[in-house]
Amino acid sequence: MKKLILLAIPAALVASPAFAQAASGSVGVTGTVGGRCAALTPITGTFDLGELSLTNGTIDTAFSNHVTPLSKSFTIMCTSADANVSIDATPLDNTGDNSTSGGYTGRVHYTATTVFQRVSGTHTYIYGTSNAGGVLAAPLGGRLANQPDNVTLSVSNGHTDNATDLLKSGTYNGVINITVSPL
Amino acid sequence: MKRLVSLALLAMALPAAPALAQSTATGNVAIDGRVAPVCILGDPNPALVNLGQLSASSGPRTGKIATITPQTVQLPASFCNFAGSVVRVTATALTSSDTSVPQPGFSRAVNYTATATNWAAGASTATTNALRDGTSPTASGLGSTQPLPKIADIALTLSNFTAPGDLILVAGTYNGTVVVTLGPAAVAD
Amino acid sequence: MRMPILLTIPAVLVASPVLAQSATGSVEVDGVVAGRCLFGLPNATISLGEISLPGTGRLDVSKVNGRTATLNAWCNGAAATMTVTTTQLTTPTAAPGGFDNRVDYTGTASVTSGSASDSSLTAGAGTPANVGRFNGDILVTLSAASSPTGGLMVAGAYTGNVLVTLTPVN
Numbered sequence: 006m007k008k009l010i011l012l013a014i015p016a017a018l019v020a021s022p023a024f025a026q027a028a029s030g031s032v033g034v035t036g037t038v039g040g041r042c043a044a045l046t047p048i049t050g051t052f053d054l055g056e057l058s059l060t061n062g063t064i065d066t067a068f069s070n071h072v073t074p075l076s077k078s079f080t081i082m083c084t085s086a087d088a089n090v091s092i093d094a095t096p097l098d099n100t101g102d103n104s105t106s107g108g109y110t111g112r113v114h115y116t117a118t119t120v121f122q123r124v125s126g127t128h129t130y131i132y133g134t135s136n137a138g139g140v141l142a143a144p145l146g147g148r149l150a151n152q153p154d155n156v157t158l159s160v161s162n163g164h165t166d167n168a169t170d171l172l173k174s175g176t177y178n179g180v181i182n183i184t185v186s187p188l
Numbered sequence: 189m190k191r192l193v194s195l196a197l198l199a200m201a202l203p204a205a206p207a208l209a210q211s212t213a214t215g216n217v218a219i220d221g222r223v224a225p226v227c228i229l230g231d232p233n234p235a236l237v238n239l240g241q242l243s244a245s246s247g248p249r250t251g252k253i254a255t256i257t258p259q260t261v262q263l264p265a266s267f268c269n270f271a272g273s274v275v276r277v278t279a280t281a282l283t284s285s286d287t288s289v290p291q292p293g294f295s296r297a298v299n300y301t302a303t304a305t306n307w308a309a310g311a312s313t314a315t316t317n318a319l320r321d322g323t324s325p326t327a328s329g330l331g332s333t334q335p336l337p338k339i340a341d342i343a344l345t346l347s348n349f350t351a352p353g354d355l356i357l358v359a360g361t362y363n364g365t366v367v368v369t370l371g372p373a374a375v376a377d
Numbered sequence: 378m379r380m381p382i383l384l385t386i387p388a389v390l391v392a393s394p395v396l397a398q399s400a401t402g403s404v405e406v407d408g409v410v411a412g413r414c415l416f417g418l419p420n421a422t423i424s425l426g427e428i429s430l431p432g433t434g435r436l437d438v439s440k441v442n443g444r445t446a447t448l449n450a451w452c453n454g455a456a457a458t459m460t461v462t463t464t465q466l467t468t469p470t471a472a473p474g475g476f477d478n479r480v481d482y483t484g485t486a487s488v489t490s491g492s493a494s495d496s497s498l499t500a501g502a503g504t505p506a507n508v509g510r511f512n513g514d515i516l517v518t519l520s521a522a523s524s525p526t527g528g529l530m531v532a533g534a535y536t537g538n539v540l541v542t543l544t545p546v547n
Binding site: 052 | 400402406411413415451454455510512
């Protein structure tokens with residue numbers, strides 16, 4: 006949303022009659038545009054991956070039973086020349102028991118891939134829940150492109166800590182957090 | 189003022205994830221065994237039939253075959269565990285331990301009838317028909333077929349003791365045997 | 378006459394809601410694993426051979442008792458149950474007096490987390506056992522063999538089976 010700054014300077018100088026010398030001055034005009042980022046489409050929603058296991062009970066690495074698409078796009082606007090992006094994601098954890106033992110696991114890892122369209126080309130952030138510690142934060146290295154769906158988030162590469170572990174039955178939940186801040 | 193394109197995510201009609209039915213899973217251990225067809229004859233009781241004195245010792249029939257009471261041997265708890273069994277009786281005439289050819293008017297053989305009962309509906313019978321010199325001493329007979337598995341006490345009765353031509357019996361110890369066979373009816377005679 | 382000098386500089390900021398400086402949000406990731414059981418090895422056979430005693434023709438229980446077979450399966454739910462249904466050994470030929478054509482016995486299925494059993498003397502399945510989440514061998518053992526009258530065993534081929542059923546419960 007644009008902000009309009011109106012600067013109206015009616016300056017009425019009334020000349021004094023019959024004086025030969027005029028009085029004059031100047032007024033400088035300045036304004037600022039603060040750097041800010043906004044999600045023009047909300048960064049929200051759900052990846053519904055459906056049934057996570059193969060017939061043999063192990064993880065379906067391709068998430069082939071996904072109910073919703075494996076990719077979502079957002080439109081983010083930043084007015085600054087660069088932006089800082091921070092991403093973190095939690096693994097899909099079984100709501101009853103997310104532990105791993107005895108050939109079973111209640112935790113499914115995945116990779117969250119976020120692609121930003123910059124004016125100067127794409128910039129990709131890859132966050133794997135199995136080998137990450139904390140938040141992935143790094144600048145875009147350029148101005149975010151001013152176009153719809155300039156940010157695409159996708160999930161892929163389902164895997165478990167031990168490849169042969171069977172998945173415990175139940176519901177699994179995880180979350181991907183994205184923050185884009187002006188630089 | 190720029191136009192903002194609001195992004196409507198397409199609701200793609202993906203085929204529903206296969207609803208993995210909470211069905212039961214079954215595994216099966218098949219078990220097989222067998223019982224071989226078998227017949228067992230009870231041990232004969234008595235195992236040896238002693239007829240005692242075979243010839244009359246006085247009176248008009250002195251020296252000739254006496255009247256000998258029929259003798260019965262039990263083969264207790266004999267059984268066949270299959271359908272279609274039969275009892276075969278093979279009797280061998282009693283003959284004297286004196287093996288020389290008997291003089292005219294004398295016999296060294298005693299014939300008799302051996303009958304096995306209490307197995308199938310029809311008894312198994314064999315009547316020996318030895319000549320006075322003891323040749324052709326053996327006779328054999330089959331009873332009817334027992335259609336079901338059976339366990340029973342088979343009774344073997346020895347009777348009808350005669351001498352060929354009712355001749356005078358030579359002296360000696362006379363011996364004969366009866367073989368009882370219990371087996372499948374398909375066995376050839 | 379002096380005129381007042383008006384210098385008004387109204388700086389009007391459009392009354393739009395104050396936006397956060399950052400764009401932030403969270404996307405959920407959800408999935409489900411249905412409760413399931415699956416046999417990796419669903420069939421086995423126990424061949425007992427000759428089951429009557431050579432001298433007496435009666436049932437030799439030592440040919441049955443203690444015999445085992447191994448199946449292999451998994452269940453991914455904590456409330457999974459296992460039941461056994463044991464069917465007697467029989468041969469088609471009828472058994473006259475003094476004979477038997479049937480062998481009853483108990484089949485027991487064991488995993489590390491529990492075991493279930495059933496006797497062929499009782500119709501239907503045995504009591505379910507809660508085996509929960511497991512992945513491995515199921516040992517099936519035969520025991521308590523008997524014949525109805527202790528009589529002579531009718532000759533022939535005898536067949537029966539032990540069925541192991543796994544039920545997933547979410």
